[in-house]
Amino acid sequence: MGIETSCDETAASIVKNGKEIVSNVVASQIESHKRFGGVVPEIASRHHVEQITLVIEEALQLAEMEPHQLDAVAVTEGPGLVGALLIGVNAAKAFAFAHQLPLVGVHHIAGHIYANRLEQEMEFPLLALVISGGHTELIHMKEHGDFTVIGETRDDAAGEAYDKVARTLNLPYPGGPHIDRLAHASNDAVVFPRIWLEEGSYDFSFSGLKSSVLNYMHNAAQRGEHVAPESVAAGFQNSVVEVVTGKTMRAAEEYGVRQVIAAGGVAANKGLRHSLEIAFKEKEIPFYIPPLPLCTDNAAMIAAAGTVMYQKGLYGNMAMNGRPGMPLTSWI
């Protein structure tokens, strides 16, 4: 069983052998946070307490399983919102204790990467692009449980930049899908800079791009010019897509990987997905991206990663705590 409460989704799932989803329940709080224009941590924590046992029960019911049929309980230990994490962690501890099951603490990003294993067996060496509201990372894996972060964002996560740009375009929260949709409706994209950073770097930076968009809007407003939101959305998205695709491609070639996988909420973005698919097809490198419900936060991915940790004997204990700044470390 997997349990995930690191941000604004309360989720529980049962996964067989780390590969096969038996049940996957996600209670989203998006509606509760919309009016605030973003996730309010205290409200997220309150909702997790309301939902947690309901979600775990539903996961068992949909699977038509009893707790004693489970081998272990995996839970997101970090990173994430501290108050949100510790609801999942304490529920997992209490559930594991009640049924005397082994407990496994999973890194949220490892979960996102292992979401792919629910669709497609992983082949190593592998490159993972994790791109979401909280993360933008390129991770090289030589084998199961081996993680080397070769690039990460130096400022905003891609999803954050999407939300901020969406706000300046008066689009509702969460902004990603709206920008994606508008971008597709445009055929004269504004040209914004591509932020490549220094030569050879796999790191990302989105705050400069975000500022360019804001400046552009501000200058147009001062001149009293009308700005077509489609053109701005398309320009912003083009810049993100080109840089992310370019760096992912270069890393895949440099590390000679046998597989490239994408994960995280922003990976579901149509523009980005399309660009990555075309690029890797040309280079004949197998590229996979899980379906939307497995890109966004879910507990099946935590169970999938947790299964490999369980097989390696990496158990946690009752002193497990939510770790908001947990680093991604290898399991070997």
Place this chain on the structure above:
Amino acid sequence: MIYLGIDTSNSPLAIALIEDGVVLIEETSNLKINHSLTAMPAIEEMMKKAKVLPADLTHIAVAEGPGSYTGVRIGLTIAKTLAWSLKIPLHPVSSLKVLAANGQGFDGLVCPIMDARRGTAFIGLYEGVSLEPVTADQHSDVKSFLLKAKELGLPILFTGVDVALHEALIIEILGEAAHFSGVQNRLPRASNLILLAQDTLESDVHHAVPEYRRITEAEANYNKAQEGQTL
């Protein structure tokens, strides 16, 4: 019948096991260590000492708040998940009433206090013998609560680890009517929690949530902004 009691609603951690009206074990600490880290190991350890298995438990009692938001959530999450997992009843009890039980028998009123910063507290008033609530548990400005309490004209016993923070103000407002429990009686006791829980109806486990007694800051600001718009 074995009750497990859990109170993590403020800085102290209080847990206990009561079997058929006999206190098997009770632990109270005030080390200000993160409950998320320590509550479950403490419960596991205590049950091991008492040779009680999870499956032996028949009831769970929990302090439902008010108190520290994170604290009450940890207690409630552990309690409801245990109760649901073991298919046994859950009995939430006001965490202020648990504190008030420290003063049970006092000829007057008992006032439990948990500090909530900026001159405010989670605070309540209970009848000293019956422990019936005289006012609802609330989040209040301490001074205005004390002024109202004074009008009742009864001696009041103050309890809770945070009483010390407000002692001067209490004496200034209530004078002779103010009484203070000894420091050994200011920590919540999970045995008291369980005894109160035995007279409390069980709650629907899935829908058991903390009694925060205060809306979130984001909601308060949002409501204020909405009011501004309609004026």
